[in-house]
Amino acid sequence: xxxxxxVARLKVGDITGLEALVRRYEVQAVRTAYLITRDRxxxxxxxxxxxxRAYKRIDQFDAGRSFGPWFxxxxxxxxxxxxxxxxxxxxxxxxPEGGDASLADFLADPNPGPDEAxxxxxxxxxxxxxxGELPPLQRAVxxxxxxxxxxxxxxxxxxxxPPGTIKWRLHAARERLRRLLDPWWPxxxxxxxx
Amino acid sequence: xxxxxxxxxxxxxxxxxxxxxxxxxxxIRSQVRPNHRPARWGRTEPGTRLxxxxxxxxxxxxxxxxxxxxxxxxxxxxxxxxxxxSVEQADFVQEVALSQTVGEITITLERVYAGADRVTVGFxxxxxxxxxxxxxxxxxxxxxGTVLPFIHGLGVAGHSDILDxxxxxxxxxxxxxxxxxxxxxxxETLDLHLVIDVEELVLPPAAATSPPTPTGSPAxxxxxxxxxxxxxxxxxxxxxxxxxxxVGAGRGETP
Numbered sequence: 001x002x003x004x005x006x007v008a009r010l011k012v013g014d015i016t017g018l019e020a021l022v023r024r025y026e027v028q029a030v031r032t033a034y035l036i037t038r039d040r041x042x043x044x045x046x047x048x049x050x051x052x053r054a055y056k057r058i059d060q061f062d063a064g065r066s067f068g069p070w071f072x073x074x075x076x077x078x079x080x081x082x083x084x085x086x087x088x089x090x091x092x093x094x095x096p097e098g099g100d101a102s103l104a105d106f107l108a109d110p111n112p113g114p115d116e117a118x119x120x121x122x123x124x125x126x127x128x129x130x131x132g133e134l135p136p137l138q139r140a141v142x143x144x145x146x147x148x149x150x151x152x153x154x155x156x157x158x159x160x161x162p163p164g165t166i167k168w169r170l171h172a173a174r175e176r177l178r179r180l181l182d183p184w185w186p187x188x189x190x191x192x193x194x
Numbered sequence: 195x196x197x198x199x200x201x202x203x204x205x206x207x208x209x210x211x212x213x214x215x216x217x218x219x220x221x222i223r224s225q226v227r228p229n230h231r232p233a234r235w236g237r238t239e240p241g242t243r244l245x246x247x248x249x250x251x252x253x254x255x256x257x258x259x260x261x262x263x264x265x266x267x268x269x270x271x272x273x274x275x276x277x278x279x280s281v282e283q284a285d286f287v288q289e290v291a292l293s294q295t296v297g298e299i300t301i302t303l304e305r306v307y308a309g310a311d312r313v314t315v316g317f318x319x320x321x322x323x324x325x326x327x328x329x330x331x332x333x334x335x336x337x338x339g340t341v342l343p344f345i346h347g348l349g350v351a352g353h354s355d356i357l358d359x360x361x362x363x364x365x366x367x368x369x370x371x372x373x374x375x376x377x378x379x380x381x382e383t384l385d386l387h388l389v390i391d392v393e394e395l396v397l398p399p400a401a402a403t404s405p406p407t408p409t410g411s412p413a414x415x416x417x418x419x420x421x422x423x424x425x426x427x428x429x430x431x432x433x434x435x436x437x438x439x440x441v442g443a444g445r446g447e448t449p
Contacts, residue, residue, distance in 0.1 A: 160435070
């Protein structure tokens with residue numbers, strides 16, 4: 001079942017359409033929400049609530065639009081609201097699952113071997129730490145740009161934000177990320193797309 | 195390190211924490227009834243029903259002659275705020291003109307004013323002719339995510355003798371003020387993030403169709419009426435409408 005058919009089914013109250021949309025977008029949505037909220041359980045709650053809200057409001061959804069970006073937009077906004085409300089930061093020692101594993105365990109390579117693998121795990125931890133230092137909105141822009149690969153134009157369109165504001169916010173987030181990730185990302189280097 | 199390494203790191207972090215085998219469907223399915231959509235959305239956060247008083251009565255359906263565009267109405271609403279009258283004259287209000295459409299509803303953020311202790315936003319709402327939608331929940335934050343508490347709101351839909359405007363069916367204009375003192379001082383440029391949800395009001399048949407009965411002679415203009423409206427039954431909630439805007443702040447100090 002493709003997305004258009006799923007939306008069409010859902011519009012007539014057929015929840016198989018909702019199931020198809022959930023299966024298609026749940027992983028990406030939870031991962032996106034997790035990168036912003038830094039809380040796995042909260043991310044799942046946000047995405048579940050977003051799906052249920054989409055189900056309730058599907059008659060107001062323009063079937064001519066793509067559901068995915070619209071839904072991700074909703075998830076990102078909910079994630080930002082949650083972070084603003086709670087102001088919580090997940091410590092690397094915090095255990096969202098309630099077991100013995102900590103986030104640091106996930107980030108660390110369980111089988112440190114070649115230097116490249118060790119460096120990769122250290123980089124992940126550094127990026128995770130740096131992401132946590134960003135204000136929520138800058139974090140969201142980084143996630144949209146580098147994780148979801150949104151262009152600045154797409155971000156401006158999805159967030160109903162002037163392109164200039166997106167560009168400025170992304171620039172500010174990048175600069176802050178550079179400072180936090182130095183010496184991984186020495187200040188003064190200008191690699192990648194501008 | 196290149197930016198692509200940031201991308202790879204984010205992907206790895208996300209994949210390590212959230213597996214492909216994630217299955218939310220059972221939990222979602224348990225909250226959904228087949229072929230039946232819930233009539234009311236259970237809010238994930240406490241509702242903040244604003245209960246603001248509409249200054250101008252919105253009853254008249256005489257939209258024949260003398261209709262006004264909604265944009266000037268926002269400006270008129272701004273002038274209802276005494277503290278904004280001087281800044282309006284001093285040209286400190288920033289015209290924005292950002293629109294977003296969700297379903298059949300279009301919200302256009304028309305103007306923003308950021309002063310020393312408050313931020314005021316004005317927007318219009320356009321919906322279907324046969325339905326009435328009003329702002330339900332507004333959240334205004336800065337770039338750091340600091341929430342600016344709501345102070346009060348004004349709005350008009352339909353005809354208003356006080357403001358001397360008549361809006362087409364389905365249109366409304368609103369001005370909301372937020373407390374900016376929590377920001378601890380205004381930067382030169384203020385990045386604002388505004389999220390609006392609107393809700394459908396189920397108007398009683400009499401209120402929806404009956405204009406006020408003139409009490410004077412045909413030659414006398416009707417007396418303007420101000421009515422404090424009680425909350426009406428609500429229907430669907432539409433949104434979120436999201437706006438990000440940068441405004442020059444602190445130029446218009448509130449008197």
